Amino acid sequence: MTARGDVATTIVFDGLTKQFGQTHAVHELSATVRPGVVTAFLGPNGAGKTTTLRMLLGLVTPSRGTATFDGRRYDELSHPVRQVGALLEATGFHPSRTAVNHLRTIAVAARLDPRAPGRVLETVGLADAADRKVGGFSLGMRQRLGLAAALLGDPPVLVLDEPANGLDPHGIRWLREFLCGLAQEGRTVLVSSHVLPEVEQTADDVLLLAHGQLVRQTSLSELRAEHAHGADIRTPHAQELDLLLTAAGYPSSVVGPGRLVADAPPSVVGDLAAAHGIAVHRLVESTVGLEDLFLTLTADVSP
Amino acid sequence: MTALIRAELFKLRTVQVTAWLLVATLTVVVAGGPRPRARRSSRHRARPAAGSALLAVAVASASAGEIIVMIMGILAMSQELRFGTATSTFLVTPRRGRVVGAKLAALTIAGLVFALVSMVVAVPLSVVLIRAEGGTIIWDGQVADVLVAAVLVMMLYGLLGIAIGALVRNQIAAIAGSLTWVFIIEGALAGLLPDAARWSPAGATGAALQIGTWTGNQDMLTPWWLGLLVLAGWTVLIAVVGTRSALQRDLT
Ligand SMILES: Nc1ncnc2c1ncn2[C@@H]1O[C@H](COP(=O)(O)OP(=O)(O)OP(=O)(O)O)[C@@H](O)[C@H]1O
Numbered sequence: 047m048t049a050r051g052d053v054a055t056t057i058v059f060d061g062l063t064k065q066f067g068q069t070h071a072v073h074e075l076s077a078t079v080r081p082g083v084v085t086a087f088l089g090p091n092g093a094g095k096t097t098t099l100r101m102l103l104g105l106v107t108p109s110r111g112t113a114t115f116d117g118r119r120y121d122e123l124s125h126p127v128r129q130v131g132a133l134l135e136a137t138g139f140h141p142s143r144t145a146v147n148h149l150r151t152i153a154v155a156a157r158l159d160p161r162a163p164g165r166v167l168e169t170v171g172l173a174d175a176a177d178r179k180v181g182g183f184s185l186g187m188r189q190r191l192g193l194a195a196a197l198l199g200d201p202p203v204l205v206l207d208e209p210a211n212g213l214d215p216h217g218i219r220w221l222r223e224f225l226c227g228l229a230q231e232g233r234t235v236l237v238s239s240h241v242l243p244e245v246e247q248t249a250d251d252v253l254l255l256a257h258g259q260l261v262r263q264t265s266l267s268e269l270r271a272e273h274a275h276g277a278d279i280r281t282p283h284a285q286e287l288d289l290l291l292t293a294a295g296y297p298s299s300v301v302g303p304g305r306l307v308a309d310a311p312p313s314v315v316g317d318l319a320a321a322h323g324i325a326v327h328r329l330v331e332s333t334v335g336l337e338d339l340f341l342t343l344t345a346d347v348s349p
Numbered sequence: 350m351t352a353l354i355r356a357e358l359f360k361l362r363t364v365q366v367t368a369w370l371l372v373a374t375l376t377v378v379v380a381g382g383p384r385p386r387a388r389r390s391s392r393h394r395a396r397p398a399a400g401s402a403l404l405a406v407a408v409a410s411a412s413a414g415e416i417i418v419m420i421m422g423i424l425a426m427s428q429e430l431r432f433g434t435a436t437s438t439f440l441v442t443p444r445r446g447r448v449v450g451a452k453l454a455a456l457t458i459a460g461l462v463f464a465l466v467s468m469v470v471a472v473p474l475s476v477v478l479i480r481a482e483g484g485t486i487i488w489d490g491q492v493a494d495v496l497v498a499a500v501l502v503m504m505l506y507g508l509l510g511i512a513i514g515a516l517v518r519n520q521i522a523a524i525a526g527s528l529t530w531v532f533i534i535e536g537a538l539a540g541l542l543p544d545a546a547r548w549s550p551a552g553a554t555g556a557a558l559q560i561g562t563w564t565g566n567q568d569m570l571t572p573w574w575l576g577l578l579v580l581a582g583w584t585v586l587i588a589v590v591g592t593r594s595a596l597q598r599d600l601t
């Protein structure tokens with residue numbers, strides 16, 4: 047991989063909409079994906095992730111709106127393979143073609159360096175299987191081959207639809223580090239997933255999609271800061287502490303007899319209780335798991 | 350564009366089915382070919398050919414591989430959808446019309462190769478068989494015309510295959526449909542509506558190969574190159590309709 051510095055590319059979705067008959071697959075999606083970080087494109091099954099990415103890549107025609115790379119549609123790019131690398135679910139391979147020959151079909155058509163297929167097979171750990179027919183490949187091997195195809199043109203932008211599918215834990219860790227590395231080189235990396243924990247350690251930015259609509263565009267750290275910290279408190283004086291916390295500007299609520307949750311760091315709760323002589327029997331930091339958060343946020347949108 | 354054509358030829362070379370199709374073509378040439386026989390239409394009953402036409406007849410019969418080249422064309426198009434390679438193909442070349450154009454060019458070249466290989470086997474084999482039966486070989490203009498027509502017919506059928514593959518999305522439907530057309534509907538058409546059958550793809554093919562001269566079929570289009578033109582017309586028609594729909598479809 048060569049270093050990039052200057053070729054930053056920003057992806058912009060603007061009012062992107064797709065209807066399949068009665069199905070609103072994607073509705074008025076507007077968002078920006080910046081270079082230099084990994085952006086996670088999250089949403090439950092059927093949220094419209096794949097449809098959005100296929101529109102971005104010119105494979106599906108939007109009903110309305112646009113998706114562009116630095117202002118240009120995919121089919122307007124002068125050299126798409128060198129500018130954008132893509133891995134999509136349901137991308138196939140001819141079963142009787144070998145792995146390296148699959149990559150060569152792309153390399154020949156895109157006038158790439160004839161050594162590129164061998165190089166990317168090395169990168170994804172498939173060098174030994176280069177001359178094997180893809181028909182005999184496992185799911186994980188196919189996924190790696192798809193990734194190799196995305197990397198073939200050494201592109202500054204990567205668009206990957208559920209790249210971790212079929213990878214073993216080893217492969218997932220490798221992928222995570224690999225994607226972070228690509229982003230650190232200044233590339234734009236957009237990765238879809240329906241499992242938040244999968245991208246938790248990789249992503250910087252998050253696009254949250256549900257029922258075809260963008261729920262949030264934010265950074266993962268912001269999302270964590272917003273929701274992760276809270277306190278779960280057991281005290282015989284729940285009502286009293288609740289009033290004190292609320293007065294101090296921390297949202298809180300009594301959730302059961304002698305039990306209270308507050309949107310405040312435990313240290314604040316403990317100090318406040320001590321200052322007012324309130325006995326606290328148990329005080330734990332409640333971290334809302336990103337998984338729960340994901341479920342909550344995506345459940346809120348009505349279809 | 351040359352890069353795209355090279356890529357399409359490379360795709361043909363790197364799948365096993367292409368080799369099998371070549372084997373099938375040669376089998377057709379050797380097994381069914383150099384003996385004058387009825388082609389497709391049940392109405393065309395073979396009769397002993399007149400002296401000078403003997404070699405032409407043999408060569409024409411040997412070029413039955415065009416159906417196989419057509420299947421190669423259908424596969425070149427429909428396997429992309431069946432195996433999902435269409436996604437990578439269109440990612441490399443988002444302007445889909447160029448992909449279809451490259452496939453048409455590649456099948457022209459592949460059709461030429463298949464035709465030349467067929468002729469290299471068919472012509473000497475015909476000569477040997479005719480000699481063995483005590484016939485006289487006469488090289489005349491008709492033989493030359495049939496040779497040229499046989500090569501062009503094979504190339505056109507490759508294009509026809511691409512056109513059908515673009516029009517009919519489903520691979521099985523495309524192959525089964527076109528074989529049904531060639532072997533069943535064309536036969537029925539020739540029997541029921543000979544005037545229309547002259548202009549059908551198979552009728553035009555027969556005319557191009559001058560099959561009428563040995564089947565005694567007077568209904569064939571003349572001259573022989575009119576048959577080629579009509580066949581080309583069919584190809585263009587199906588290609589235009591098929592390509593237009595293939596270009597606009599969402600690939601999900
Ligand atoms: N070709 C199509 N015809 C009709 N409906 C479609 C088509 N493609 C997608 N859809 C519908 O659009 C919606 C979004 O599908 P999409 O595949 O984009 O979801 P996704 O977020 O990628 O889901 P997953 O996590 O399962 O991959 C779904 O309701 C799906 O049924």
Ligand SMILES: [Mg+2]
Pocket residue numbers: 095096097135207
């Ligand atoms: Mg999907």
